[in-house]
Amino acid sequence: MINYGAYIGVDLAANPHRCSGFVAIDAKELTVVEASCLSEDDEIIESVKSYQRPVVAIDAPLGFGNGSMRKVDRKMISLGYRVFPPGFSHMRSLTLRALSLVKKLKELGVVVIETHPKSVLKSTCCKTVDELAKRLNIRSFELASKNVRHVMDALIAAIASLCYDLGCSYAVEEVDGTIWLVKKLC
Numbered sequence: 001m002i003n004y005g006a007y008i009g010v011d012l013a014a015n016p017h018r019c020s021g022f023v024a025i026d027a028k029e030l031t032v033v034e035a036s037c038l039s040e041d042d043e044i045i046e047s048v049k050s051y052q053r054p055v056v057a058i059d060a061p062l063g064f065g066n067g068s069m070r071k072v073d074r075k076m077i078s079l080g081y082r083v084f085p086p087g088f089s090h091m092r093s094l095t096l097r098a099l100s101l102v103k104k105l106k107e108l109g110v111v112v113i114e115t116h117p118k119s120v121l122k123s124t125c126c127k128t129v130d131e132l133a134k135r136l137n138i139r140s141f142e143l144a145s146k147n148v149r150h151v152m153d154a155l156i157a158a159i160a161s162l163c164y165d166l167g168c169s170y171a172v173e174e175v176d177g178t179i180w181l182v183k184k185l186c
Contacts, residue, residue, distance in 0.1 A: 004165050005028075008057070008161060009056075012060040014094035021036075030138050032140040045108075056112045057157040060095065068088070070176045070177050113180045117160075138162075141155060163180075163183070168182060
């Protein structure tokens with residue numbers, strides 16, 4: 001355990017005028033303390049900055065690799081996970097936004113990881129977000145799980161950041177990227 005202060009998940013939207021799900025879990029209490037839709041990068045950055053020592057898991061590709069599909073995406077697909085590679089037309093703008101946001105967060109000293117919520121839920125063998133949150137004794141998860149889909153995905157991403165710290169995650173790695181998933185919990 002590295003002793004982070006908050007576990008944050010962001011389900012990033014390609015368009016900065018649309019809802020990007022944002023969830024923060026207090027590391028000490030394992031309580032959801034924020035579950036909201038944020039839009040602009042500045043809103044996301046300000047929310048992240050309001051937490052001490054956060055680790056942020058983002059649901060978006062954090063690199064392009066060579067060609068239309070990264071090796072890490074091919075590996076995810078070979079493992080049975082359905083991901084959309086950054087080379088796909090609608091994913092390009094999402095990837096560009098993610099790279100810009102990650103650069104700003106890293107300049108602030110924030111640890112940022114890439115995750116894929118649908119794959120995280122599958123890797124845990126949990127049937128629902130609620131079941132996953134209960135397995136990890138996360139309090140007040142209903143704030144996020146009863147919300148819009150983007151916020152629910154952000155909750156799963158926040159759980160990936162929690163498991164990144166607590167050791168209940170694993171990395172799917174290739175030379176062009178790392179995607180963090182969560183070990184079987186259900």
